[in-house]
Amino acid sequence: MxxxxxxxxxxxxxxxxxxxxxxxxxxxxxxxxxxxxxxxxxxxxxxxxxxxxxxxxxxxxxxxxxxxxxxxxxxxxxxxxxxxxxxxxxxxxxxxxxxxxxxxxxxxxxxxxxxxxxxxxxxxxxxxxxxxAEGLSLDACATVEFLAIGAHAIRRARLDGGERVLVIGAGPIGLGVSLFAAQKGVHLTVMDRDQARLNVASGIVAGISTIVAGDESLAAIHTLTDGDGFDVVFDATGNAQSIESGFNFVAHGGSYVLVSVVKGDIRFVDADFHRREMSLLGSRNATDEDFTTVISAIRDGSVxxxxxxxxxxxxxxxxxxxxxxxxxxxxxxxxxxxxx
Incomplete structure (x- = not known):
């Protein structure tokens, strides 16, 4: 054998x-x-x-x-x-x-x-x-999958352009979300505890309006939106505490998209969730449509x-x-x- x-x-x-x-x-x-x-x-x-x-x-x-x-x-x-x-x-x-x-x-x-x-x-x-994926290098082909997760999350959120968007987590998945959010013409903020990652994000993702460190207070975050909160928040941290905190950043009538997955329970205040009529979305993996989106973006140089x-x-x-x-x-x- x-x-x-x-x-x-x-x-x-x-x-x-x-x-x-x-x-x-x-x-x-x-x-x-x-x-x-x-x-x-x-x-x-x-x-x-x-x-x-x-x-x-x-x-x-x-x-x-x-x-x-x-x-x-x-x-x-x-x-x-x-x-x-x-x-x-x-x-x-x-x-x-x-x-x-x-x-x-x-x-x-x-x-x-x-x-x-x-x-x-x-x-x-x-x-x-x-x-x-004709025309893509071997290295590029190996990045398509994780970028497709970001493209799928953006498709789940159904962004129209002009929304105030917060991406929490500037790791590879968060960068993928940010790259495809920026292409929708949103007002993009990226949040992470690691300043070095935020520096990388600002150099890779065109159109980031704001980057903030993760230890910012809730009041400081809300200052970025005149107290309204963000129309759409994406969590890409894989951290339960971060996911729970993210509910506080969503505007009334806004959406929260959970891209990362963690073991155990996630808790939120039900009355506050209903008061805002918030939409909570899971975003899992990606489909062929998302892979095609990423391959096209690499080919045209936008990624x-x-x-x-x-x-x-x-x-x-x-x-x-x-x-x-x-x-x-x-x-x-x-x-x-x-x-x-």
Whole structure:
């Protein structure tokens, strides 16, 4: 039997290079070789044992640029073709899938979370989860997925332009939300506790009207909106306390979009929620439409993925680099694993 090398998280805090059998390709599947993989907050949460939907052991990796090794002729893909991966593998028949929302399929299987992902030498994936991205570099292809989460959150919010928008969290997901919010012509404020991240955001996202540190008082935040609050607030922190505080920033008649996910309960004051007639929206994953939006934005130059990539490693070196980056994220926006 042929074997491949993979980096497996056997339990929180433990990464090991292991040998796995080469996966068998099904009739409607494409055999691909991961070439680039982005490391995101989900991967760090898996490593730290904080992800709410995961069982160990697990091979991580869902932000992927892949090369076709073998494909059925009906797929239209050719050997050697470089593709973007939509890592949200859906059943196609549940209530969400029937409504065109495979991103929240009732039996969704996410690469690197529910099933093994990109820190492996080879993967078999449904052809429908592979997306052409002609003209994009391997690095750019590996950034499409996390940017698509931001594009999806903006689509969920149905921005018309001109709204006062607050994005809480200037990490990769928050930057993705901010990039696509700015394209809608909103009055954009970004909030984070890390001043260095805010500085990065101001250099990457055109049209930010205000950036504020996370220790600002509620009164100071409301000063930015003449006491009205923000028409739309997005939380991209993955922090329960931040999510709960964010309710206070929403204007009467406004919307709160939760892009991040945390373990446990989120609490808010029901009377205040009703008094404002606030809309509360969850934004989960992304769909092919969002991937297409991101690929188009990279092609036309309105989004520059190279500006987001700050760190690099290899598959073998990631066993040492991930623990270091998990404890010290200074200057880290997006790390790329080169799997060649």
């Amino acid at each position: 042929d074997f491949m090398e993979a980096l497996e998280c056997t339990e929180p805090g433990i990464l090991n290079l292991v040998r796995r059998p080469v996966p068998v390709r099904g009739a409607d599947e494409v055999l691909v070789r991961p070439r680039r993989m982005g490391i995101c907050g989900t991967d760090f949460h898996i490593y730290e044992g904080k992800h709410p939907f995961l069982a160990y052991p697990r091979i991580m990796g869902h932000e992927l640029a892949v090369e076709v090794v073998e494909a059925p002729s009906a797929s239209g893909f050719a050997r050697g073709e470089m593709l973007v991966v939509n890592p949200y593998i859906a059943c196609g028949s549940c209530v969400a899938c029937r409504r065109g929302k495979p991103n929240c399929c009732t039996s969704i299987s996410v690469l690197g979370v529910h099933r093994d992902g990109g820190m492996a030498g080879l993967l078999t994936l449904p052809a429908v989860n592979l997306i052409r 520059n993925p190279d500006a987001l990539i700050t760190h690099r490693t290899t598959l073998a070196a990631a066993a040492q680099d991930m623990p270091r980056w998990a404890s010290d994220k200074t200057g880290l926006i997006k790390a790329i694993v080169e799997i060649d």
